Amino acid sequence: MGKLIALHSYKGGTGKSYLSVNLATIYALQGKKVCLLDLDFRAPTLQVVFEPKGLKCFLNSVLEGTISVRDCLLDCSDKLENKGKLYVGFADFSTEAIREMVTKGKKWEIEALQRIYKMRKELLDDMKFDIVLVDTSPGIQYLSINAVVASDVAVVVSTLDDADIMGTSKMLKELYETFEKETAIVINKAIGGAEWADPDKNKVVEDLQNKYKEAVIGILPCFCEVGRLKRGDLFVLQNPKHPFTEMLRVIAAKLDLF
Amino acid sequence: MKRRPLIATHRKVFITMGRYLCLVIEVFDTKTERSLMSKTEIDTNALSKMEKEFSSMRIYLEQVLTLQKEILEKLAKETEKRIDEEEDGSSEGGLSGGISVAVLLKLPDHLRKTMIALSKLIEGRADEVANITGRARAIESGYLNQLVRLGYVKKVRRKHQIYFAVESGA
Ligand SMILES: Nc1ncnc2c1ncn2[C@@H]1O[C@H](COP(=O)(O)OP(=O)(O)O)[C@@H](O)[C@H]1O
Numbered sequence: 369m370g371k372l373i374a375l376h377s378y379k380g381g382t383g384k385s386y387l388s389v390n391l392a393t394i395y396a397l398q399g400k401k402v403c404l405l406d407l408d409f410r411a412p413t414l415q416v417v418f419e420p421k422g423l424k425c426f427l428n429s430v431l432e433g434t435i436s437v438r439d440c441l442l443d444c445s446d447k448l449e450n451k452g453k454l455y456v457g458f459a460d461f462s463t464e465a466i467r468e469m470v471t472k473g474k475k476w477e478i479e480a481l482q483r484i485y486k487m488r489k490e491l492l493d494d495m496k497f498d499i500v501l502v503d504t505s506p507g508i509q510y511l512s513i514n515a516v517v518a519s520d521v522a523v524v525v526s527t528l529d530d531a532d533i534m535g536t537s538k539m540l541k542e543l544y545e546t547f548e549k550e551t552a553i554v555i556n557k558a559i560g561g562a563e564w565a566d567p568d569k570n571k572v573v574e575d576l577q578n579k580y581k582e583a584v585i586g587i588l589p590c591f592c593e594v595g596r597l598k599r600g601d602l603f604v605l606q607n608p609k610h611p612f613t614e615m616l617r618v619i620a621a622k623l624d625l626f
Numbered sequence: 627m628k629r630r631p632l633i634a635t636h637r638k639v640f641i642t643m644g645r646y647l648c649l650v651i652e653v654f655d656t657k658t659e660r661s662l663m664s665k666t667e668i669d670t671n672a673l674s675k676m677e678k679e680f681s682s683m684r685i686y687l688e689q690v691l692t693l694q695k696e697i698l699e700k701l702a703k704e705t706e707k708r709i710d711e712e713e714d715g716s717s718e719g720g721l722s723g724g725i726s727v728a729v730l731l732k733l734p735d736h737l738r739k740t741m742i743a744l745s746k747l748i749e750g751r752a753d754e755v756a757n758i759t760g761r762a763r764a765i766e767s768g769y770l771n772q773l774v775r776l777g778y779v780k781k782v783r784r785k786h787q788i789y790f791a792v793e794s795g796a
């Protein structure tokens with residue numbers, strides 16, 4: 369039985385989208401059947417990575433209940449030079465669609481959560497995906513955490529920015545603990561050297577590590593070459609020996625154990 | 627709450643059980659010098675004493691079960707009442723059924739766990755829910771019925787089996 373892994377964060381720009389794409393690539397290269405979904409309806413990203421041509425169906429419609437997720441996935445295995453199986457579901461990136469999402473009411477919220485559960489069952493039970501990775505919007509609005517609630521494992525990505533760490537800790541306490549979520553924490557863009565010597569920041573990470581001991585499954589440094597590449601270039605595919613890739617492989621293996 | 631009588635009855639069970647065990651040792655344990663087994667005849671008096679202790683133990687155990695059931699039912703009623711009251715205060719246009727993150731957050735911990743497990747199944751039996759939560763089937767069955775009464779779950783009968791399904795939010 370496969371599992372649904374949601375990537376989430378308190379603040380934006382922590383690397384959720386970047387990590388979900390590269391984790392999906394790692395799993396697919398391992399021979400797993402992988403599905404990657406963009407449920408960040410407020411800032412869709414995956415279309416920039418996979419450049420789908422003539423796309424007609426978006427996950428927005430799946431959550432509206434007008435279409436099933438099966439009909440909304442695009443086989444993007446060629447992006448991996450066909451070395452693995454990767455299917456991607458996109459979010460509608462038109463301005464109107466993004467605006468519309470923000471105005472959704474309570475009724476939609478209820479239906480959306482149930483449709484995400486349905487989507488999970490269809491992908492895992494019927495289509496037999498080994499891994500379904502879900503990229504979400506940052507923050508604690510219900511729109512963002514629907515996918516987190518329906519996930520089997522949630523990965524919370526945080527930077528070392530104090531505001532991010534504080535918000536993340538609060539979110540873990542108030543939300544994740546309430547839902548008894550299987551949670552993994554990844555610290556991303558950790559700046560090495562001088563920054564690490566900063567006692568305040570060290571203390572914050574230490575606190576987080578003490579409080580959620582087994583939960584912190586990786587600390588990824590900031591690599592300039594990671595930020596420099598275009599979105600369309602899959603880093604782990606092109607740089608299989610790079611430390612970032614090696615570290616992400618360890619994170620993928622740890623997630624497997626959940 | 628009937629906590630005090632429950633504890634008192636439990637105590638009675640243990641005292642009776644203690645007396646019973648002493649008799650067992652006296653009659654059957656051949657290692658102790660006092661064992662009656664070595665004698666040609668077992669003291670029938672001891673056997674009837676054992677029987678007496680045993681039946682009073684049974685009565686006490688039955689009392690414990692009844693008291694426990696009453697407590698569980700009372701707890702369930704109170705939870706329902708509390709949620710009903712909260713619903714009344716916050717309902718928007720009488721939206722009934724269906725779960726959202728907001729509803730899940732409002733449920734007490736034990737019911738939330740059941741609700742999330744059933745949501746994953748979309749539709750399932752109490753034992754399937756119990757498989758996910760790791761709690762006993764009978765307990766999940768109780769919680770699922772509570773969720774039915776709250777309007778978040780509906781019961782479906784299929785081939786003499788009872789299935790539970792998440793209410794659609796319509
Ligand atoms: N470890 C890293 N080192 C350097 N740059 C990174 C790293 N991780 C992510 N980035 C960059 O950070 C930016 C924001 O990442 P993104 O995945 O879009 O964030 P989010 O989806 O959480 O909003 C991207 O340009 C990405 O290339």
Ligand SMILES: [Mg+2]
Pocket residue numbers: 384385386408411413503
């Ligand atoms: Mg993103």
